[in-house]
Amino acid sequence: MDHADLESFFDLGNSTKRGRQNGSIGYKGHGTKIFYKSEEVLVNTTKNGLNLRAQMEQPWEKLNNRTMPEYVLNEEAVKEGNSGTHIRITGFKSGHGFSPASLTYNKIEHYLKWKTLAGSTGHFFTDDFREMEITVTLGDEIDDTRDQLAMNNKLEFPTEQREPGEGQFSESRMCKHYPPRELTVETENGNTTTVEVVGMVGGKDARNELPTYGKHSAQFGVWLAKDHIKVERVNDTISHDNEFLHFFFIANCQDLELSANREKIRNKSSPVYQAVVEELSHYLSKIASDPWFKDYLSHRRKAKLTRRAESQQSSIEKREQRIHERNQFTPSNDAEVVLGLERSNRFGTEPEITVEDYDPSAEVNALVRQDTNLYASSIHCQLTDHFEADKPLESVDKIICWSYGDRDDLSELERSGYHSGEISIDFENERLIYNNGRRHNIHIVTVQDRL
Numbered sequence: 001m002d003h004a005d006l007e008s009f010f011d012l013g014n015s016t017k018r019g020r021q022n023g024s025i026g027y028k029g030h031g032t033k034i035f036y037k038s039e040e041v042l043v044n045t046t047k048n049g050l051n052l053r054a055q056m057e058q059p060w061e062k063l064n065n066r067t068m069p070e071y072v073l074n075e076e077a078v079k080e081g082n083s084g085t086h087i088r089i090t091g092f093k094s095g096h097g098f099s100p101a102s103l104t105y106n107k108i109e110h111y112l113k114w115k116t117l118a119g120s121t122g123h124f125f126t127d128d129f130r131e132m133e134i135t136v137t138l139g140d141e142i143d144d145t146r147d148q149l150a151m152n153n154k155l156e157f158p159t160e161q162r163e164p165g166e167g168q169f170s171e172s173r174m175c176k177h178y179p180p181r182e183l184t185v186e187t188e189n190g191n192t193t194t195v196e197v198v199g200m201v202g203g204k205d206a207r208n209e210l211p212t213y214g215k216h217s218a219q220f221g222v223w224l225a226k227d228h229i230k231v232e233r234v235n236d237t238i239s240h241d242n243e244f245l246h247f248f249f250i251a252n253c254q255d256l257e258l259s260a261n262r263e264k265i266r267n268k269s270s271p272v273y274q275a276v277v278e279e280l281s282h283y284l285s286k287i288a289s290d291p292w293f294k295d296y297l298s299h300r301r302k303a304k305l306t307r308r309a310e311s312q313q314s315s316i317e318k319r320e321q322r323i324h325e326r327n328q329f330t331p332s333n334d335a336e337v338v339l340g341l342e343r344s345n346r347f348g349t350e351p352e353i354t355v356e357d358y359d360p361s362a363e364v365n366a367l368v369r370q371d372t373n374l375y376a377s378s379i380h381c382q383l384t385d386h387f388e389a390d391k392p393l394e395s396v397d398k399i400i401c402w403s404y405g406d407r408d409d410l411s412e413l414e415r416s417g418y419h420s421g422e423i424s425i426d427f428e429n430e431r432l433i434y435n436n437g438r439r440h441n442i443h444i445v446t447v448q449d450r451l
Contacts, residue, residue: 001045001085006052009043010071036060036069039091043071049080060093102408104143108136109151109211114219114230115416119155121250122228124180124198129154155250157200158209162292164299168306171299175202176292178249185253185279187271195276196228197283199249201293203300207248217390220245222280224265225252232265232420235390237281242288246296249287251280264420329451331402334360334379337447341400344450353400353445355379364395375443383444384409387418393434393442400445 001009035041036059043054052075059069112118112134123129136149160177164170180198187193200206204216212219221235221244228250235244253276257267267273287293331337338355345352356374357367366377375397380386382405404410404427413423421436425444432442 001043001052002047002050003052005047006043006045006054006073010041010054010056035087035089035092036063037093038089040089041071042088042090043085044088045085046078046082049077049082051076051078051082099408101142103138105136105138105146105149106211106213107408108138109149110213112136112151113155113211117227117229118151118153119230120153120228121155121180121196121198121225121252123154125182125196125228125252157248158202158206161206169303171296171303172203172205174296174299175200175206176290176296178287181283183279183283185272185275187275189271191271193253193255193272193276195279196252197249197280199247199287201246201287201296202248203246203296210248216245217388220248222247222249222251222284224256224276225250226254226256226258226262228252229262231256231258231262234277234280237277238284239288242297246300247284247287249280249284251276263416331381331447334365334381337379337381337400337402338366340402340447340451341445344447347451349450363392366400368398368400382406387413393419393421393423393432394436394440396442398443398445399432400447402448403446404444 036056038060039058041054041056041059043052045052045054052073054071054073056069056071062069117132118134120129123131132153134149134151134153137147138149157177158175161173161175163174165173178199178201180196183195183197185193185195199222207216207220210219221233222237223230224232224234230250233244238244238247253272255272256265256276257270258264259266265273329340329343331340335358338358341353341355345354351370354369355366356369358379359365364376364378366379367374368377369375376395377398377400378386378391378396379400380389381402383399383401383403384405385401386399387409410425414425417423418434419436421434423435424433425431426433430444430446432444434440434442
């Protein structure tokens with residue numbers, strides 16, 4: 001950076017990316033200002049034989065004291081040809097409820113590949129893709145499982161395996177790529193836009209080769225993207241008789257408009273959005289009709305029957321042994337959470353909550369009675385399971401769970417939102433507030449605390 005670039009870096013709303021050259025992401029000049037929430041920002045940059053060292057001390061403290069933070073600039077000549085920029089942020093204020101120790105290599109890799117430019121699909125559609133090398137090093141006190149995380153900025157699919165494998169579960173590693181395609185979409189007002197779509201269909205073992213770390217229900221399906229970065233899923237573009245879990249498709253459209261934090265699409269009522277979704281539904285209907293996909297589903301159905309038969313062979317003796325070995329009641333499935341709730345009622349726990357109807361296959365799987373009222377309820381072993389299963393919140397009055405689950409995952413939901421809405425969790429008052437155009441309060445019942 002030169003003097004003008006450096007000034008733009010520190011200045012709010014001043015960006016050098018107005019022309020969006022070289023496929024750059026962002027142009028509002030807001031992103032780097034999160035660095036102000038720190039104890040020090042140090043920028044060391046060299047361009048055209050001149051080294052600039054800009055140091056800003058206590059920017060967050062000064063902003064809170066209504067003082068505009070400024071940087072001290074030192075410059076010196078360096079050897080012609082040297083270039084590059086190094087930025088160091090010290091004492092970043094991460095926010096309430098966030099622990100740096102929770103940022104393991106796995107979580108960082110998952111976040112970078114699924115939420116940022118590190119998971120770009122741009123390389124599928126251009127020959128002059130700007131490739132990056134990304135490395136992350138953590139202190140051993142945070143994560144000592146590897147020396148560092150190293151990756152590029154390409155979203156890459158697992159290798160294809162179109163034929164079933166060996167063994168009982170032959171479909172688990174099956175995988176087929178559907179090559180990049182540019183779809184021209186005409187809107188109802190006569191305008192056109194381009195959708196760049198690429199994707200894969202695969203079994204569980206193939207999907208596990210992507211850095212999802214088991215969270216398939218929250219990551220797979222059909223994604224809309226802008227700047228080749230995934231933004232929101234539109235799983236209803238897949239016909240209901242095909243589970244979205246097997247699909248992983250990214251559809252990029254530059255005419256989508258995003259919220260300020262780039263986590264939501266805000267022009268969903270526009271002709272562009274409606275035309276893109278309609279075209280995707282048509283495109284994916286062809287994928288669902290692919291003879292290979294039908295063969296994959298056939299192998300999967302056979303494997304599912306095998307798994308079910310093996311599960312049914314679990315003996316009563318083993319279940320009795322599990323009961324004898326545990327020190328206290330701990331549910332292993334949603335039905336046992338129902339048993340725990342009924343047990344808490346027998347112990348006289350107030351308020352009394354009884355399950356009047358329970359259908360494990362339903363989206364909202366229970367109706368419960370408290371006092372004289374019926375409440376639509378979702379029952380899970382952990383609160384986090386509700387989101388893992390991609391269940392709705394709009395029609396739920398209560399979520400009944402044994403425990404909350406991983407609170408780091410819940411904090412991430414509060415930051416990123418859910419199903420185009422905002423979430424906040426009031427642990428003290430046991431409620432979840434969901435705002436998706438209207439405010440919806442959901443009572444959280446933790447059965448473990450009732451026993």
